[in-house]
Amino acid sequence: MIFIYAATIAIVAGAGIYMILARNLVRIVMGVALLAASANLLIFLSGRLGSVAPPIIPDGADTLAASAANPLPQALVLTAIVIGFALTAFAVALAVRAYRSLGTLDSTAMHDAEALGSPFAAPKLTASKTTPQG
Amino acid sequence: MTEHTYNLLVLVFPVLVPLALAAVTAVLWRSPGLQRPVAILGLGAILGCSVLLVMAVLRYDILAVEFGSWPVPFGISFVADRLAAALVAITGVLALCVGIFSLRDMRKIHLRGGFYPLFFGMIAGVNGAFLTGDVFNLYVWFEVMLITSLGLLVIGRTKAQIDGAIKYALLNLIGTVLFLMAVGLLYGAAGTLAFADLARVLPTLEPTPGLVGAAILFLCAFGIKAGVFPLFFWLPASYHTAPFTISAIFAGLLTKVGVYAAFRVFTLLFTVEESGIREIVAVVAALTMVTGVFGAAVQWNIRRILSFHIISQIGYMLMGLAIATPLALAGAVFYIVHHIIVKANLFLLAGAIRQASGTDDLKKSGGLLKSHPWLAVLFLVPALSLAGLPPLSGFWAKFLVVDASFKGDMAWLAAVALFTGLLTLYSMTKIWMEAFWKAPATERVRVRRVPLAMTAPIVVLGAITLAIGFNAEPFVQFAEMASVTLTDPDVYVAAFFGTETDVGAVTLERSE
Numbered sequence: 094m095i096f097i098y099a100a101t102i103a104i105v106a107g108a109g110i111y112m113i114l115a116r117n118l119v120r121i122v123m124g125v126a127l128l129a130a131s132a133n134l135l136i137f138l139s140g141r142l143g144s145v146a147p148p149i150i151p152d153g154a155d156t157l158a159a160s161a162a163n164p165l166p167q168a169l170v171l172t173a174i175v176i177g178f179a180l181t182a183f184a185v186a187l188a189v190r191a192y193r194s195l196g197t198l199d200s201t202a203m204h205d206a207e208a209l210g211s212p213f214a215a216p217k218l219t220a221s222k223t224t225p226q227g
Numbered sequence: 228m229t230e231h232t233y234n235l236l237v238l239v240f241p242v243l244v245p246l247a248l249a250a251v252t253a254v255l256w257r258s259p260g261l262q263r264p265v266a267i268l269g270l271g272a273i274l275g276c277s278v279l280l281v282m283a284v285l286r287y288d289i290l291a292v293e294f295g296s297w298p299v300p301f302g303i304s305f306v307a308d309r310l311a312a313a314l315v316a317i318t319g320v321l322a323l324c325v326g327i328f329s330l331r332d333m334r335k336i337h338l339r340g341g342f343y344p345l346f347f348g349m350i351a352g353v354n355g356a357f358l359t360g361d362v363f364n365l366y367v368w369f370e371v372m373l374i375t376s377l378g379l380l381v382i383g384r385t386k387a388q389i390d391g392a393i394k395y396a397l398l399n400l401i402g403t404v405l406f407l408m409a410v411g412l413l414y415g416a417a418g419t420l421a422f423a424d425l426a427r428v429l430p431t432l433e434p435t436p437g438l439v440g441a442a443i444l445f446l447c448a449f450g451i452k453a454g455v456f457p458l459f460f461w462l463p464a465s466y467h468t469a470p471f472t473i474s475a476i477f478a479g480l481l482t483k484v485g486v487y488a489a490f491r492v493f494t495l496l497f498t499v500e501e502s503g504i505r506e507i508v509a510v511v512a513a514l515t516m517v518t519g520v521f522g523a524a525v526q527w528n529i530r531r532i533l534s535f536h537i538i539s540q541i542g543y544m545l546m547g548l549a550i551a552t553p554l555a556l557a558g559a560v561f562y563i564v565h566h567i568i569v570k571a572n573l574f575l576l577a578g579a580i581r582q583a584s585g586t587d588d589l590k591k592s593g594g595l596l597k598s599h600p601w602l603a604v605l606f607l608v609p610a611l612s613l614a615g616l617p618p619l620s621g622f623w624a625k626f627l628v629v630d631a632s633f634k635g636d637m638a639w640l641a642a643v644a645l646f647t648g649l650l651t652l653y654s655m656t657k658i659w660m661e662a663f664w665k666a667p668a669t670e671r672v673r674v675r676r677v678p679l680a681m682t683a684p685i686v687v688l689g690a691i692t693l694a695i696g697f698n699a700e701p702f703v704q705f706a707e708m709a710s711v712t713l714t715d716p717d718v719y720v721a722a723f724f725g726t727e728t729d730v731g732a733v734t735l736e737r738s739e
Contacts, residue, residue, distance in 0.1 A: 098558065110712045113401070118393065125400045132407040139415030171365055173407055180403075183377060183394055190381075206391035206468050215271050 095142055112176040118191060118198040122184045133170045140166030153210065158174035235292050237283045239304050240276035240353040244269070249347035259338040263330060266343045270319075270326040277312075279320035280418030280533065284312040289359065289722035291710065299724055300424035305359035308719065309356045309562055309709035315565050319356070320691070321479050322350050324684035328575050329472040331680040337470060338361075340382040342360045347474070348375035356484045360723075361421040362370045362410050365488060369406065369452070372401050374692055376481060379473045380465060391465030398461035402451030409444035412437045413496075423723035425648070426716040434502075442497045446504060452485025455545060456514040462521065467530035467587075467612055471578030474530060479571030486544045488558070494713040499551045503672045509549035513640055516647040524653045529577040529587045529662070532654055533570070536613065539647055541565050546628050546644060550635035554712035558590070558627030561703060565612070565620040565695060572609040572688035576602070578664050579677045579685060589658065594667035596731060597675045603663045605682070608689040610659065612696065614652035620695035623703065 105127055112124030140163035148157055148164035157164075192198050195205065248269035255261045283290055284307050293302040307315070326346075333342050359365050380392045393730030414420055416437045417428045421440035447458070462482070466474050499505040517734040519539025526532045533619065544566070547559025577587060583599050584592040596603045615626075627647060632641040695702050712719045 110228065111398075117456065121397055125397060128401070128404045129393045129407070132404050132411060135408055135410035139411045167413075169410075169414070172363075172367065175402075176367065180396075180400055182373060183374060184400065187377075187381070187389070187393060187396055191393055192386070194384070194386050194389050200393070203393065205386040205389070206394070206464050208387075219353065 095138070095183065098138055098142060099132075100133050102134045105134065116199050116201055118188045118200055119185075122188055122198065125184065126177070126181045129173075131178070135175050136166050136170050136173065184215070234283060234287070234290055234528065236346035236471055237276070237279050238290050238307055240356065241273065241671055242305075242358065243274050244276050244350050245351035245354065247644035248273075249351065251343045252343035252347060255465055256339075256341065256344070262338060266326055266346075267323075267330070269347065269629050270323040274319035274323050277316040277354075280307060281312045281316045283307075284309055289719065291723050300361075300419060300421035302453045303364060304421060304423075304723075305358045305601055306360035306723070308712040308722075309705065310487070310490075310712065313560070313564060313705065314357045314483070314567075314707060315354050315569075317564055318350065318480060320351055321476065321688075322573050323478045325472055325479075325571065325575070326690045327680055328475065328578065329400075331678045332470060332472045332578055337382050337695050340384075341378065342382060342473075345375045345378040345382070346476070349379065349480075349695035352481050352493060354483055357487060358613055360423065362413060362425070363420045365491075366403065366406055366410055369403055369484070372481065372484065372588070373403065376558055379477075382473065383470060385468070387468040393520045394461045397467040398451060398458075401449050401641075402458075403709065405444050405465050406448035408480045409441045409448060412441035412444065416441065421722045421723075422491065422495055426720050427724075429496055434582060435544055438497075439502075441502065442502050445492050445497075445552070446489070446507070449485045449489040450511070453489060453541050453737045454482045454484065454485070454538050455511050455541055456518050456538070459515070459519070459541075462538060463531060463534040466534040466548075467528060471530075471574060471581065471702060475571045475578070478574045479567045482537055482541060486563060487543060489545075490548060490556075490713060493519070493548060494551070494556070494718050495719060499548060505551070507642060508545055509637060512542045512549050513650045514542075515539065515545060516706065520647045520654070522651040526652060527661075529580060529658055532658060533573050533577060536573075536651060536654070537570060538568070539651065540613070542647070543625065543628055543644060546632060546637075546640055548626075549640070550713075552631055552635050553707070553710050554629035555628060555635055556713050557703070557706040558624065558631050558726070560709045560713075561627055561706040562624040564702070564706075565624040565692075568614045568688050568691050569609045569621060570696075572685060572692070573613065575681070575685050575688070576606050576609065577666065579681050580606075582677050582681060583665070583675055585675065589661035592667065593665040594663075596663040599677065601682075603675060603690055604660070606659065606663065607687050608692055609654075610655040612692050612721075614655050615648045618696045619674050620692045620699070622696065623699040627703070627706075657726060689714070 109127030110130060112120045112127060114120060144160055144162045146161045149185045150157055193204055208215045251265060255265060263301060289308045289714050291306045293299055293304045295302050312316050349372055352368050352375060355368035356365055357373060359368055377392060377396055380395055381388050415431060416435055417425055419425055419428060451458045466477055493499050499508055516539045519535050519542065523535035524534045524536060544562050545557045547555045579602055581587045583595055583602060610622035615621040629641045629644050
């Protein structure tokens with residue numbers, strides 16, 4: 094069981110890294126989201142698999158029973174999912190904004206920031222003065 | 228109010244107050260006229276809180292608190308030792324100075340974009356990262372910092388800002404994912420995430436592949452955050468696109484949080500000697516210094532030059548971590564504090580130069596020595612301090628780390644550091660010659676004045692640089708004391724577990 098689970102994490106992370114290596118901004122964002130998902134799975138795995146008993150302290154007892162699932166990784170994963178979701182949403186919004194103002198999603202074609210100061214940068218083309226506004 | 232409650236409050240105020248102010252300024256979103264005075268008063272309050280924290284830490288050495296009365300180590304905890312308290316205090320000083328600068332630098336459009344709420348959110352994130360007592364909350368505060376800094380970065384919505392923000396966002400996102408993976412592996416190996424508990428448990432464990440993987444992932448994640456070679460490319464691509472106020476606070480604080488986290492993790496949890504990453508850190512430090520300074524040498528945009536210099540200066544701090552003797556760590560702590568002040572000051576000066584000459588391209592500017600002689604003097608203070616000329620603060624910072632690397636049998640690292648210092652001086656001279664000394668390309672009709680709100684923070688930060696430079700001894704002593712909790716994790720652990728109250732008083736011996 095644990096090996097299947099570990100292999101799944103590896104496949105998800107591998108797919109994420111493969112997509113991060115793409116040029117298209119949307120694919121990169123998706124890749125980061127996949128990589129974040131694999132990190133969440135990894136945290137879950139680090140709390141040990143196997144137990145399905147809910148982590149509830151029975152009446153009269155002070156501590157969890159030995160067979161209970163570990164609640165801490167679940168809390169951590171929940172937090173990480175929420176944070177990861179917010180950041181992915183921001184990244185997607187940024188990609189949309191970039192497509193509107195830069196007119197492309199190809200990451201190699203984006204050099205507005207670094208074209209300012211590089212002495213090696215090619216002279217700017219004066220063609221695109223007007224930008225599509227969103 | 229009991230003493231215990233007081234200590235609890237002192238410890239959480241540096242995070243709670245900025246969070247509350249973020250909420251207040253967010254309510255005032257549509258009235259910029261009200262936001263400004265509220266923000267300045269609030270920044271004053273934050274500075275006051277951090278001073279209280281420093282005073283408490285000077286009294287108790289280490290403060291620790293567990294929220295919700297959970298027994299150690301199950302709850303979420305805040306811990307403040309001298310290092311954390313000093314960094315919180317510097318954050319307070321810097322935030323106030325930059326806030327005053329923002330009064331004239333930030334326009335209405337930026338305030339409508341939510342500058343002050345985001346700014347306070349970022350301060351809360353930075354202070355939280357300095358004060359947190361467990362690894363997972365460090366991740367959470369990193370994310371608070373990241374999301375607010377992303378908001379600040381795109382605040383003017385220009386093309387360059389969008390482009391810079393994409394690079395900043397994606398590389399930092401990957402960094403935090405790596406950090407999260409490291410946290411997972413660490414929890415799997417040790418079964419706990421509180422720093423103090425980990426420092427107690429980890430030395431008893433055999434080095435498993437999971438632990439080694441966690442250490443490597445931590446190194447990569449903090450490397451991305453701190454902007455070390457070869458993971459720094461997001462930094463010079465994005466820092467010069469934001470408004471000057473924002474790039475100044477970024478330059479001062481954000482990379483240093485990564486360095487601070489690396490110091491915590493690689494002294495308290497994995498020591499650089501035992502985990503065998505000393506060589507990696509040393510080589511990375513040397514390459515970071517050299518590539519940063521070479522990158523700066525070819526640039527002509529002031530903030531691009533300064534951005535590359537952030538990278539080369541991070542190398543000096545990593546030097547301290549690589550050598551890891553008490554002296555080296557004290558030097559690195561001193562360096563972090565010095566660099567936060569000087570680098571933010573230089574970015575503010577870039578804003579003043581822009582205000583005075585109308586451009587931040589060195590090829591187009593010039594003639595400021597004649598029209599703004601005081602600005603030229605003010606520029607020389609942080610510029611020469613960054614290059615490490617006596618008697619400024621940078622000299623003592625460089626002296627400490629270089630001295631430590633000779634004593635720690637890493638003379639080659641010292642040689643690299645001195646060479647880098649020379650090249651730093653070169654590019655500072657370049658800015659001075661081009662912006663101040665040479666005749667302007669086109670004669671300006673009228674002199675553009677630099678408003679008082681812009682010069683005042685520059686004067687204050689310059690005065691702090693001079694004060695540290697001329698009176699370095701107490702600061703060096705403080706840095707030595709601060710490095711004790713880094714070199715000797717037992718002090719940190721004892722403060723956490725040793726006493727039945729939450730606040731432990733541990734006596735420190737002067738380390739030599």
